[in-house]
Amino acid sequence: MNGCFKIPAYPQAMESWWWQRSLNNWPEVSELRIMNHIRDEIVVQSDRFNKDRIFSPQSYSSRTLSILAYGNFFFPRTWLQNTLVLAEAIDLRGWEAPKKGSIRVLDLGAGSGPAGLAALRLLRERGIANRIELRAIDYSSKSLDQLKSIHAENGNLWPNTSLKTERFDLRKARPNTSSNSYDLVLMSSSLNEIAEGKDSRQMATSLAWISEGLKPGGFLIIVEPALKQACDRLHEASLGLGKASLHLHGPYFNGAPCPFVLSGAQYHSHEVRRRKPPAIVQRLNQPLGLSINDNKFGFILLSRKKPISFDQDPSVLRLVSPVIKKKGVYAFVGIGGDAKERNYEIQNRDLSAPEHRELIKALERGDVLRLGSWETYEEGRRVRIPHASAIEILWKPK
Numbered sequence: 349m350n351g352c353f354k355i356p357a358y359p360q361a362m363e364s365w366w367w368q369r370s371l372n373n374w375p376e377v378s379e380l381r382i383m384n385h386i387r388d389e390i391v392v393q394s395d396r397f398n399k400d401r402i403f404s405p406q407s408y409s410s411r412t413l414s415i416l417a418y419g420n421f422f423f424p425r426t427w428l429q430n431t432l433v434l435a436e437a438i439d440l441r442g443w444e445a446p447k448k449g450s451i452r453v454l455d456l457g458a459g460s461g462p463a464g465l466a467a468l469r470l471l472r473e474r475g476i477a478n479r480i481e482l483r484a485i486d487y488s489s490k491s492l493d494q495l496k497s498i499h500a501e502n503g504n505l506w507p508n509t510s511l512k513t514e515r516f517d518l519r520k521a522r523p524n525t526s527s528n529s530y531d532l533v534l535m536s537s538s539l540n541e542i543a544e545g546k547d548s549r550q551m552a553t554s555l556a557w558i559s560e561g562l563k564p565g566g567f568l569i570i571v572e573p574a575l576k577q578a579c580d581r582l583h584e585a586s587l588g589l590g591k592a593s594l595h596l597h598g599p600y601f602n603g604a605p606c607p608f609v610l611s612g613a614q615y616h617s618h619e620v621r622r623r624k625p626p627a628i629v630q631r632l633n634q635p636l637g638l639s640i641n642d643n644k645f646g647f648i649l650l651s652r653k654k655p656i657s658f659d660q661d662p663s664v665l666r667l668v669s670p671v672i673k674k675k676g677v678y679a680f681v682g683i684g685g686d687a688k689e690r691n692y693e694i695q696n697r698d699l700s701a702p703e704h705r706e707l708i709k710a711l712e713r714g715d716v717l718r719l720g721s722w723e724t725y726e727e728g729r730r731v732r733i734p735h736a737s738a739i740e741i742l743w744k745p746k
C-alpha cells in the first residue's frame with residue numbers, strides 16, 4: 349500500500365529494562381508478588397487518569413512503585429502515541445531536520461521520558477543523522493532520574509544524543525527557553541495536568557508562550573489521553589492560536605480546527621490504533637482486564653510555518669471512525685480537506701480483488717486518504733467511492 353509508513357516497534361530493550369529494574373528493586377520477593385504489587389498500583393494510576401484526576405508531584409514519584417508501574421505498563425503506550433504523531437509530522441506534515449547542526453528537542457512534563465526517547469529513536473530509525481540534544485523538564489526529580497538511567501544504559505538505541513534534565517514546576521513559572529531554539533517541543537499526556545483547572549483560553553496563552561521556543565520550522569506536538577474533556581479543551585485552545593502566529597498542522601488539513609468542537613458534537617477528535625502491546629503489559633493485565641489493545645489518544649500539531657496545502661474538498665480525508673460493514677457497504681466517517689464531516693462508503697461489489705477488501709479492512713481511525721474520484725449525495729453529506737483503486741493512502745502507519 350502506498351503511503352504506508354513503517355513505525356518502529358517498542359524496543360524489546362525498553363521492555364526488559366523496566367522489568368529488570370522492578371526485579372532489582374525487590375531482590376528478595378518472588379516475581380509473582382512483584383507482578384501483583386505492580387498490578388495494584390496500575391489500578392490506582394488508571395483510576396487517577398480516568399476518574400479521580402487529582403495530580404501532585406507525589407502522584408508518580410513518591411514511591412518507586414509508582415514509577416515502576418508507570419514504566420512497565422503506561423510508558424509503552426505513550427511511547428507508541430508519540431512515535432505515531434512524530435511520524436505523521438515527518439511523513440505527511442513537512443517537519444524537516446535542520447540541514448546542519450543539532451536537532452534540539454524539548455520535552456515538557458517528560459516524566460520518565462517516553463515521548464523524548466521515542467523521538468530520538470524514531471529520528472534515528474528515519475535515518476536522520478544530526479546530533480540530537482534532548483532537554484526534559486518535570487517537577488518529579490525521581491522520574492527524571494529514571495529517564496537519565498534509561499538514556500545512559502540504552503545508548504545503542506539513540507547514538508550521538510545528549511540529555512539534560514531539569515526539575516521545574518511548569519504551573520508556577522515559565523522555564524528558561526530562548527526563542528527560536530527548538531526543532532521539536534513535546535507535551536505528552538502532561539498538558540492536561542499542567543493546565544488542570546484552566547480554561548481553553550488560558551491554555552491557548554500557555555501554548556503561545558511555549559511556541560516562542562520553536563524555530564520557525566519547528567513543531568509543537570501535544571498528545572493527550574483520549575478523554576473527551578481533555579481533547580475538546582485542547583482543540584478549543586487551538587482555535588485561538590492564530591494571533592500567536594501559530595498554525596495548526598494536524599490532525600486535519602489546511603490549518604482548519606476540529607469541526608466537532610465548533611459544532612458541539614457528542615464525538616471528539618481522537619485516534620484509535622489497534623496494536624498488540626508488549627508481552628509484559630499483557631501479562632500484567634491478565635487479571636486486570638483493562639483495555640490494552642486499542643491505543644487511544646488525541647493530539648494536535650502546531651508550527652509557526654504554514655501548513656501544507658491539501659485540496660479543500662471531500663477528496664482528502666482523515667478517518668474519524670472505524671470502518672463498518674453493513675448491507676453490502678463498507679462505511680466510515682471522515683473529516684475532509686475542507687474540515688467538513690462526511691459519511692464515506694464503498695460498495696462491497698466494487699471491491700473486486702481480495703487486496704481491495706484487505707485495503708478497506710486494514711483502514712483505521714486516524715488514517716489519511718486521498719480519493720481520485722468520488723460522488724456526493726444528500727447535499728454533500730454522503731460520499732460514494734466508486735472503486736478501491738480510487739483510494740490513495742496518504743498516511744497510514746504499519
Ligand SMILES: C[S@@+](CC[C@H](N)C(=O)[O-])C[C@H]1O[C@@H](n2cnc3c(N)ncnc32)[C@H](O)[C@@H]1O
Pocket residue numbers: 403405408422423426456457458459460461462463485486487488491516517518519520535536537538541542
Ligand atoms: C501522565 S504523566 C506523562 C509523562 C510522560 N510525558 C509520558 O508521556 O508518559 C504527566 C507528567 O506531567 C508532569 N507534571 C504534571 N504537572 C506538572 C507541573 N506542574 N510541572 C512539571 N511537570 C508536571 C508529571 O510529573 C508527570 O511526569
